[in-house]
Amino acid sequence: MKAFTYERASDPAAAARSVASKPGAKFIAGGTNLLDLMKIEVETPTHLVDVQDLDLDKIEKTSDGGLRIGALVSNTALAADQRIRRDYAVLTRAIVAGASGQLRNKASTGGNLLQRTRCPYFYDTNMPCNKRKPGTGCAAIGGYSRQLAVIGVSDKCIATFPGDMPVALRVLDAVVETVKPDGQRRSIPIADFHRLWGDKPEQDTVLEPGELITHVTLPRPLGGQHFYEKVRDRASYAFALVSVAAVIQPDGTGRVAFGGMAPKPWRVAEAEALLPQGAAAVTARAFQGATPTKDNAFKLPLATRALASVIAQAKA
Amino acid sequence: MSDFIEPGVSRRGVLAGSVASVAIANAPSGANAQTPPRASEPPAMPVNLTVNGKKHALRVDTRTTLLDTLREHLRLTGTKKGCDHGQCGACTVLVNGQRINSCLSLAVMHEGDEVTTIEGLGTPEKLHPMQAAFVKHDGYQCGYCTPGQICSAVAVLDEIKAGQPSHVQADVSAKPAFTAAEMRERMSGNICRCGAYSNIADAMADVAGVKA
Numbered sequence: 029m030k031a032f033t034y035e036r037a038s039d040p041a042a043a044a045r046s047v048a049s050k051p052g053a054k055f056i057a058g059g060t061n062l063l064d065l066m067k068i069e070v071e072t073p074t075h076l077v078d079v080q081d082l083d084l085d086k087i088e089k090t091s092d093g094g095l096r097i098g099a100l101v102s103n104t105a106l107a108a109d110q111r112i113r114r115d116y117a118v119l120t121r122a123i124v125a126g127a128s129g130q131l132r133n134k135a136s137t138g139g140n141l142l143q144r145t146r147c148p149y150f151y152d153t154n155m156p157c158n159k160r161k162p163g164t165g166c167a168a169i170g171g172y173s174r175q176l177a178v179i180g181v182s183d184k185c186i187a188t189f190p191g192d193m194p195v196a197l198r199v200l201d202a203v204v205e206t207v208k209p210d211g212q213r214r215s216i217p218i219a220d221f222h223r224l225w226g227d228k229p230e231q232d233t234v235l236e237p238g239e240l241i242t243h244v245t246l247p248r249p250l251g252g253q254h255f256y257e258k259v260r261d262r263a264s265y266a267f268a269l270v271s272v273a274a275v276i277q278p279d280g281t282g283r284v285a286f287g288g289m290a291p292k293p294w295r296v297a298e299a300e301a302l303l304p305q306g307a308a309a310v311t312a313r314a315f316q317g318a319t320p321t322k323d324n325a326f327k328l329p330l331a332t333r334a335l336a337s338v339i340a341q342a343k344a
Numbered sequence: 345m346s347d348f349i350e351p352g353v354s355r356r357g358v359l360a361g362s363v364a365s366v367a368i369a370n371a372p373s374g375a376n377a378q379t380p381p382r383a384s385e386p387p388a389m390p391v392n393l394t395v396n397g398k399k400h401a402l403r404v405d406t407r408t409t410l411l412d413t414l415r416e417h418l419r420l421t422g423t424k425k426g427c428d429h430g431q432c433g434a435c436t437v438l439v440n441g442q443r444i445n446s447c448l449s450l451a452v453m454h455e456g457d458e459v460t461t462i463e464g465l466g467t468p469e470k471l472h473p474m475q476a477a478f479v480k481h482d483g484y485q486c487g488y489c490t491p492g493q494i495c496s497a498v499a500v501l502d503e504i505k506a507g508q509p510s511h512v513q514a515d516v517s518a519k520p521a522f523t524a525a526e527m528r529e530r531m532s533g534n535i536c537r538c539g540a541y542s543n544i545a546d547a548m549a550d551v552a553g554v555k556a
Contacts, residue, residue: 031386031387031405032387034389067428078453113517117517121516128433130433133444
């Protein structure tokens with residue numbers, strides 16, 4: 029691990045200023061993803077601003093009947109909150125489908141949104157990777173791509189966003205609230221938060237340098253039945269090959285987003301409008317124009333089957 | 345590599361010899377073989393921890409993980425380093441009552457925290473009930489993952505008691521029960537390469553007072 033200096037911030041805007049003013053500085057909250065990457069020198073921050081003391085660890089009601097989740101609320105605390113379990117069960121289900129108990133105790137709401145890809149070539153510093161080292165090329169294209177994305181990819185990068193929680197947040201139309209180094213605040217709809225790789229795979233999100241996530245806001249509850257169907261190589265503690273977050277209403281309409289398929293949680297309005305017609309209709313539209321490799325083409329029928337399972341459970 | 349090795353030459357000797365010759369071949373001519381002196385010492389900071397009820401004032405390189413602090417600075421070697429990447433759970437300890445992977449946390453992030461390691465759960469004379477149950481049910485073979493398994497198992501029973509939801513619940517708004525399925529799911533962050541899982545599950549069920 030490269031040497032770095034360390035400070036604990038006491039105010040969100042000051043934390044943002046500190047990261048913005050020091051080249052190579054990064055925020056650290058739970059650290060479960062960042063420290064893993066620092067050990068193999070995929071991440072090499074020169075300064076860490078620890079945000080754990082900030083007053084961002086509460087879940088509060090909003091005036092329009094939703095909830096405002098502090099960025100430091102742990103995955104464990106968020107999943108266990110009675111309001112989340114009752115009114116936003118898709119979120120609890122997505123969180124408890126991810127990682128392990130130990131990791132969820134440390135992982136934060138803000139950090140989970142910033143989780144970096146698990147592409148094996150991103151992790152292997154002996155291989156070219158445009159995301160890790162811009163301009164070096166992509167070893168995944170033409171390489172071992174079983175876990176990688178089938179849609180939203182570019183000729184620079186075919187990595188997926190690996191997380192579960194943000195797939196549920198996408199279905200719930202959550203909003204990410206931030207503070208910038210100049211103290212200005214902004215609200216970013218979750219749909220716009222993660223980027224498609226395009227020519228800049230090194231940039232995972234639309235956050236600007238030093239911009240700090242402070243809250244994630246959920247609109248008022250949707251009702252309906254909530255599902256998070258995750259298909260993976262083992263029954264627990266593995267990243268999704270394919271996941272489906274869905275809220276299904278009694279009349280068969282609803283919302284659906286997919287994980288493990290793209291650089292971001294994948295939700296297509298025209299596709300979910302086809303829910304009453306069945307899973308195949310939805311996925312045909314959602315993954316129109318997909319460019320799978322021979323290794324990951326299985327994800328397309330798997331997504332249809334995972335959604336079919338959700339629809340069957342909703343009808344049962 | 346060929347399986348044929350001259351009599352009297354061990355495979356290990358051949359391998360070591362090849363590594364050495366590669367190292368020589370790669371050294372730039374005229375380069376100084378000595379490690380250059382550091383321009384400056386890497387940043388270090390003070391940190392105060394309470395471990396197993398005992399207060400410690402330490403000064404550590406900022407890069408030092410909680411795991412290495414416990415093992416190398418405090419000589420509490422019960423906590424094990426397995427993968428060092430949060431994938432195996434061998435380093436599991438309790439921090440302020442919650443289980444975490446001590447390998448994925450920096451010591452400097454734990455100013456003022458209370459840490460409980462396997463050494464703090466029980467002693468050879470007075471075992472923690474979970475330690476005694478692991479002995480009774482033969483919940484290990486080589487024992488390397490065991491301290492992490494036991495710390496995790498103790499926390500898992502607390503988490504179920506506190507009503508924390510899990511992936512195997514049919515209804516996540518309900519209170520979870522002390523079932524084998526619940527305990528197995530919640531222990532998935534602790535890998536046992538010897539495969540003592542069924543006995544670990546028996547030990548946990550015994551402490552929880554249920555049938556495995």
